[in-house]
Amino acid sequence: MVTPPAAQDRWGLPLGFSAFLIWGAMPLFFPLLEPAGPLEIIAHRIVWSLVFCIVLLAATRSLHSFVDVLHRPRTMALLALASVLIIVNWTTYVYAVLTQHVLDAALGYFINPLLTVALGVVVLRERLRVAQWVALGLGAVAVVVLSTGVGGIPWISLVLAGAFGLYSLVKNRVGRGVGALPGLAAETAVATPFALAYLFWLAAIGAGTFSTQGVGHALLLASCGVVTGLPLLLFSAAARRLPLSVVGMLQYLTPFLQFLLGLLLFGEQMPPTRWAGFVLVWVALVVLTVDGLRQSRATRLAAAAPATVDTEP
Template structure:
């Protein structure tokens, strides 16, 4: 790894997660558009932005190859359905004043990923990982009893993104992030366009001035740009550093929810977040210790 790569890896990774962490500040600017309309625009303009960037980077061949491979296309179709659900629930959470529920979902996500490894991939977990899952389950129980209902937004975000990651892992070595996102948006675009046509005059694209229209168009850049930054960072940084950076986005979302939107934090919610944070500390420490014990490539 060159010094140039070392120098740029961390800023690129931080930039990606700053984008993702700051998204709760962006989506309210798109009102009065609703969550479904915003997601539909996000799909359409993301596809256009991806195609422009793929053309500029001369990566269209990989995109077309994925579209022409039935197995890969089928996998990306499932991924598209999961990420559209994730986007829809996330935008709804932000617009309905539930940013903290969204942040909790992405804090829970690493725990869900470990759990899916057991349920789907039949992985054997270490005792520390089981303990972390226990703290995660305890968090959901505390929040459900203390706040009078299951934290469905958090769980939906955590499981939809966890399953999305699991599906993408099946093709991650053969299709890069940007061509993959382009394929996913191609699959979803007909449905998005059909919804926008159905909205017609009741939609907000043309009725609230050019500034609002430009903001809706910019959802394509807001969606794809952090992915580009993350892809560049992931090639330059050790996996352990990338794993640590993933907590930056929900931390920022949590701070936005508390400090900017002043969402209520009763004792039960503090307790739920605390239990999740304990679980994440356990997973992080265990991951770091395992990576240090792993033999280095090329050494006997």
């Protein structure tokens, strides 16, 4: 049964908002997992994400889609690379949250759209419009300002943006033939043997926290699977219902919430130089967004023009 367009529009925005809201609230979740360290948290996140995906695939009778992906060597090679990149992203992010660098994490996700455009030039040999060059220039100046005024290169921000940008590029190469759920299942399946080996090693040397900090702690670690998989599924559902321009605007909700949490709740410092860097990035994003909306409108008008001509008597 096909969902009517009105129903799609009605559900698209709440689904997308929920996904980015969960991602934006992540800094509130990871401190609950202490005394587990970043690597132990990521290992549990990998293992329990796979469990969550398998359960959902089985419940929806779509395990065959996951098995099909496993039997496609080229696709699995790309997903293995994607797995490495997203694990680098996850680990850096958890480290940032647990070491009171939430503002650096927020900056990384603000920078991400700019870095994605840069990757298009370097990797895909895309030609940029003037506004896109201006946005990239502002982003580069922002990094220089932050590097010279806040005590070094903002490596957390750059690693987060770089890893996720490359991850998005690899996922784009995988194509739409792999759904969000089987794709995440395949990515975590690749990494699960290594994650389990690390967790068993921690248990063997008495450094693991899963079985030593009580049932509540163990359940929180196990919930990493839901926390990882649920927003991805919500985002996937929203992306099928919303225009790309709306999805693009919603993505800024995540770093904005992270920024507010870092500034207001965790009390991280915002000296004038850091404010200057953030403002430059925000201006760059405004330029990039306005240009994207104009280009999208021009493309729609160009596509509609032949149809208008054809219908004339």
